[in-house]
Amino acid sequence: MKTSVTLFFAILFFSGCGDDPKKNSPQKSELAKIENWARPGVQGQMSGAYFVYRNPLSIADTLISVYSPQAMMTQIHESYTTEDDLAGMREKAEIIVQANQNITLEQGGLHVMLMNLKTDLQEPDSVTISLIFNQAGKVDLTLPVISNKK
Numbered sequence: 057m058k059t060s061v062t063l064f065f066a067i068l069f070f071s072g073c074g075d076d077p078k079k080n081s082p083q084k085s086e087l088a089k090i091e092n093w094a095r096p097g098v099q100g101q102m103s104g105a106y107f108v109y110r111n112p113l114s115i116a117d118t119l120i121s122v123y124s125p126q127a128m129m130t131q132i133h134e135s136y137t138t139e140d141d142l143a144g145m146r147e148k149a150e151i152i153v154q155a156n157q158n159i160t161l162e163q164g165g166l167h168v169m170l171m172n173l174k175t176d177l178q179e180p181d182s183v184t185i186s187l188i189f190n191q192a193g194k195v196d197l198t199l200p201v202i203s204n205k206k
């Protein structure tokens with residue numbers, strides 16, 4: 057019994073302290089699980105912010121505005137398919153979140169668009185956005201910039 061416990065800790069130790077740099081960067085499967093993140097971008101260009109927000113209130117709430125100090129303009133967007141079957145996106149005035157429910161902002165769906173970035177965004181930067189809700193008021197999020205998440 058004592059031997060197996062020692063072995064267990066030895067495995068923990070070696071897997072946690074490996075000096076192979078590949079082991080320190082997240083694997084594809086781990087990246088896929090990350091829900092809160094922002095896309096890299098170049099100054100003057102765009103970035104997207106993606107996250108899951110849970111409405112902690114027992115009444116419905118509405119996301120009415122978004123803001124980021126890192127972009128000249130920030131909007132709520134939704135992706136859609138045009139009549140010509142092309143991918144497009146447009147501004148969405150608000151998102152309703154039912155009581156105690158989640159909204160998911162993700163690639164190809166609802167997202168926060170950061171336009172005219174004030175500076176380049178790249179790993180390991182993070183993006184701060186403020187969500188303005190009718191009920192909850194201002195909710196600040198900090199999202200890591202991830203470059204190799206498609």
Ligand SMILES: [Cu+2]
Pocket residue numbers: 133134145146167168169
């Ligand atoms: Cu967009």
